Amino acid sequence: MINLSHQRFRRLAANLLLIFIGCLSSGQRVSATDYFLTIGGGYNRSGNQASLEANVVFFQQVLSDKHREPRRHDIYFADGHDPAADLQIVAEKPAKSDSPATDLLASLHRRRGQMHVTYRNHRVAEIAGPLDPALIRTALDALAKTAQKGDRVIVYVTAHGSAGPRDDPFNTTIDCWNERRITAREFTELLSKLPSEVPVVMVMAQCYCGGFGHAIFNGLDESKGLAPQVRAGFFAQQHNLPAAGCRPDIEHDEEFSSYFWGAMAGRSRNGVPIEGCDVDGDGVISFAEAYAYAVIAGETIDIPLRTSDVLLRTYSRLTAKADVPLPDAETKPEADAKTEGKNESAQSANPAETPRDDGPQEKPVLSTMTGTLQSFVERGRPVSGRIVTQLGKTLGFKLEDDVAAVITASDEHRRSGGFRGRGGRVGGGRGGRRGGSGRRDLLREVTEKWPELGDERHWEESSLLKSDNQEHLLDELKQLPSWKSYEERLKQMETASDKSEQHELRAVKFRRLMNTLEAIVLEKNLPL
Numbered sequence: 428m429i430n431l432s433h434q435r436f437r438r439l440a441a442n443l444l445l446i447f448i449g450c451l452s453s454g455q456r457v458s459a460t461d462y463f464l465t466i467g468g469g470y471n472r473s474g475n476q477a478s479l480e481a482n483v484v485f486f487q488q489v490l491s492d493k494h495r496e497p498r499r500h501d502i503y504f505a506d507g508h509d510p511a512a513d514l515q516i517v518a519e520k521p522a523k524s525d526s527p528a529t530d531l532l533a534s535l536h537r538r539r540g541q542m543h544v545t546y547r548n549h550r551v552a553e554i555a556g557p558l559d560p561a562l563i564r565t566a567l568d569a570l571a572k573t574a575q576k577g578d579r580v581i582v583y584v585t586a587h588g589s590a591g592p593r594d595d596p597f598n599t600t601i602d603c604w605n606e607r608r609i610t611a612r613e614f615t616e617l618l619s620k621l622p623s624e625v626p627v628v629m630v631m632a633q634c635y636c637g638g639f640g641h642a643i644f645n646g647l648d649e650s651k652g653l654a655p656q657v658r659a660g661f662f663a664q665q666h667n668l669p670a671a672g673c674r675p676d677i678e679h680d681e682e683f684s685s686y687f688w689g690a691m692a693g694r695s696r697n698g699v700p701i702e703g704c705d706v707d708g709d710g711v712i713s714f715a716e717a718y719a720y721a722v723i724a725g726e727t728i729d730i731p732l733r734t735s736d737v738l739l740r741t742y743s744r745l746t747a748k749a750d751v752p753l754p755d756a757e758t759k760p761e762a763d764a765k766t767e768g769k770n771e772s773a774q775s776a777n778p779a780e781t782p783r784d785d786g787p788q789e790k791p792v793l794s795t796m797t798g799t800l801q802s803f804v805e806r807g808r809p810v811s812g813r814i815v816t817q818l819g820k821t822l823g824f825k826l827e828d829d830v831a832a833v834i835t836a837s838d839e840h841r842r843s844g845g846f847r848g849r850g851g852r853v854g855g856g857r858g859g860r861r862g863g864s865g866r867r868d869l870l871r872e873v874t875e876k877w878p879e880l881g882d883e884r885h886w887e888e889s890s891l892l893k894s895d896n897q898e899h900l901l902d903e904l905k906q907l908p909s910w911k912s913y914e915e916r917l918k919q920m921e922t923a924s925d926k927s928e929q930h931e932l933r934a935v936k937f938r939r940l941m942n943t944l945e946a947i948v949l950e951k952n953l954p955l
Contacts, residue, residue, distance in 0.1 A: 459577040460497040462570055463490065466584045468505030468558045469515075470602040472546055474587055474673075475505045477516045481677040482585040482632070482684055483551050485696045489688045501566055505549050506604055507557030512546035517676045519543075528900040529892050532880060535870045544675045558586065558604040567617040576624035585684055588633030590667060597647060597666050599638030601631075611638045612647040619645070621656060628714065629660035629734075632684040637666035640737040649741050660734040661687065661718045671727035683729050686721035706809045719810040722939050723817040728931065730938045739949035745796060794951035796944065800833070801826040807947035815947075818940040822933070830944060837937040843930075865913035872907045 467483045469475030483504060490500060506513040524530050556562045570580055584601055589608065591598040600608040618627055631639055643658050645651035663683030664670035672682030680689075680696040689695045690704040691712045704712050704720045722731050794806065800819050804812035804826065816826065824833060874881025879889040891900055904910065 458497075459579070460499065460574075461494065462574055462578060462580045463498060463500040464563075464566060464570075464580065464582045465500065465502040465504070466558065466563060466582065466601060467502065467551070467586055468513075468549070468604065469673075470587055470604060470606050472506075472511075472513045473515060474602075475514050475549070476673045476675050477514055477677050478672060478674045478680075478682065479585050480504075480514055480549050480551055481680070481696060482672075482682065485685065485692075486583060486585075486688055487552070489692045493691055500553075501555040502551060502553065503556055503558050503562055503566070504551045504554050505558055507554060507559070509557070510548055512548050514547055514549040515544050515675045516547060517543065518545040525894065526892070526897050528897045528904060529887070531901065531904060532873070532886060532892075535866055535873065536883060536886060560603050560607050560609045563603075563609060564617060568620060571620040571622070574622060574625045576622065578625050579628060580621060580625060581628045582630070583684065584629075584631040584633055584636065586633045587673065588635045588670075590635045591638055597638040597641045599635040599666055601633055611642065614639065615642040615644075615647045615654075618642060618656065618658060619654065623655045626657040626659065629658070629662070630684060630687060630714075631660065632663040632670060632672060632682060634664065634669040635666055636662045636670065637664055637668075637732040640666070640732055640734050643734050643738060653738075658734060659714070661714060661721075662732045663729045665730050665732055668728075668730065670729055681726050683721055683725060683727070683731060686725050687717045690717040690720035706813050713810075715808075715810045719813050722814050722943070723821075726932060728935055730935055730942065732942075735950075736942065736946055739946055739953060743949040743953040744793075745945060745948055745952070746793065791955050793955060794948045796830060796834070796948055799827055799829055800824060803830065803944055803947050806951055807943075808950075811943055811947050814943045815940065818936055818943070822936055822940065833937075833940065833944070837941055840930075840934055840937060865909055865916045869907060869909040869913045872909050873904065876907070 465483055465486060467479050469479060483502060487500070487502075490498065555566070574580060587602040589600045589602055590596070591600075591611070595612075598610050598612050600610050601614070602608055621627065627642075629639060629642070640660055640662055641647045641649065642660065643653055645654050663672075670683065672685070678697070682696075685696040689701050693702070694700050701720070704716050706716050706719065707713075718731065718733065725731070800815055804815050807815065819826065819828070819833070822833075822836070824836075870881065877889070877891060880886050880891060882889075
């Protein structure tokens, strides 16, 4: 158990939760400076997709349009100022392939066909340098000497990331150019050099980025207690899951940070208007409200995470434990905001002191995962209530429905199977037999008729694949007995893939809703 004084713990916890109220524009910070640090791009040119560039350019525009106070913005992207073609973009695909027979045989031999991508130099303007760990360390060291009380450091990451090792799962990474990395632990140590009075806000969209949520702890280690500096973060994905969004095209902008900054901008990265994100009606979009929109609107595999979620799951709990008695208290945890001061006074008393004998005292009662969705909306913060309301509606629930029905539906959906998951399997649950595509049967017939086309290593060298024979050969391939069943099976697999994707998206939305409901309960129980 971490030994923290009640007063210090409550102060740090309150600060960490309340930092979410902050927004890009605030009239109370006229003389302060926001230091933005953007870390973007891939680990090499094949992993440096156009969507990463588009995210950075969009963020630059958001700051230009919405941020009115003093700021500094340092961007470290891909290969920096190197003029070499480092960005992967979609190449124009020919309307009709000039080698259709070769393409079909490649699919039968499971050779990856033409990806229709090409490369150009990135077009991110006003960058400080490449995505180099050494430069990022230097930048944070410089901020440690520059930032003062009242300033903020806001870190935005739109890059790739890797999972942490099995024995250190939260130590995930930001993957940098030339296959270098910044681990979450190193990043946490770099933040520790900043003045303790300077809060840090993190918005991260790389795979496995949830590991950086543990940056609220000294050395990324909860046993070492909370860092004295306020650190708040909004992450696209959990520490043990890949995130969505890295694409060579920019027509699809379904990605966590695009939703997040889009809520503040009032439009998506691609210019689609976004409305209704101002939950409290104060005229500005807070980080919390932007996060809520990303959770509600995100049509991706992401299950977003906040540092407050990490804090609550570390220090609070959903149910009472028999071996950990709750302290005596003068009020129940369901008390309203008017009694908050009284509760704080009671909770911060020195446990070593002899308690006063004020007569019988009522034991505090932990809030639980029971009640209607409406009761959770009333218990939670407004942004949590918005998430519960909107995700519940998306999943087909009404506010009058009991949370037990949500839990049951979530469990049943998870057990129903029929989706690919991470392994790519399409089937009907445990023990389901995967249907074949007919590929092997068709390839066997090809080999029987044209042995050279069935040769796994040298089929591409066959004279049958000359350009003037492509259409004729394709016609002959389609006359083989297995062709029709192969073609039909491909169509069935495409339909099954679409259904499995919808199944997984629904499962993800259940997870988002359940996480929000649990966070509401955990926050109510935190003072106990």
